[in-house]
Amino acid sequence: MKLKENFKLTKLGNFWVNEFLADEDTVAPSMQHISNLTRLAECAENFRGFVKRNMYITSGYRSVPFNKLKKGDVGSNHTKAEALDTELGYWQGKKWIEDYGDWKVESLCAVAEASGFSNIGFYVDKNGKFQWLHLDISRQWNDGEYGWKKYSDKLSYKIHNV
DSSP states (O other), X not given: OEEEXXXXXXXBXXXXXXXXXXXXXXXXXXXXXXXXXXXXXXXXXXXHHHHTOEEEEEEOBOOHHHHHXXXXXXXXGGGGTOEEEEEEEEEETTEEEEOOTTOOHHHHHXXXXXXXXXXXXXXXXXXSOEEEEEEEOSOOOOTXXXXXXXSSSSOEEEEEEO
């Protein structure tokens, strides 16, 4: 299914999709989900253009039953097709190499905002190295709500230690 020029729900172009529409999820997305996925793809394509990195999407839309099966958060924005989790990097043969370059939290917040996202979550290890990013187009989380911080009037962010 083609959503945008470089964004297809297959392994093609500059996006590699693992679970954007997972094969084992048997609940078909609604028209609203497809609309949200299209907007999400537009934002992701903008983001990729800014960071000059490929995106490996590890989680996208999940039906409520599939989200429960995967032990996802109840009420997750993934179940509304409003969120994706991604790693930045490149393919070396058949191996995915994570590569965030010199990007920092502050600069990635600016890119996420310019790309049309309303929230960005940074998942970092004990050394502060990015493990993955959560990007979503849902309502902006309020400052302090569930630990989210206001970056601007359009974007909130949170650093999660993993």
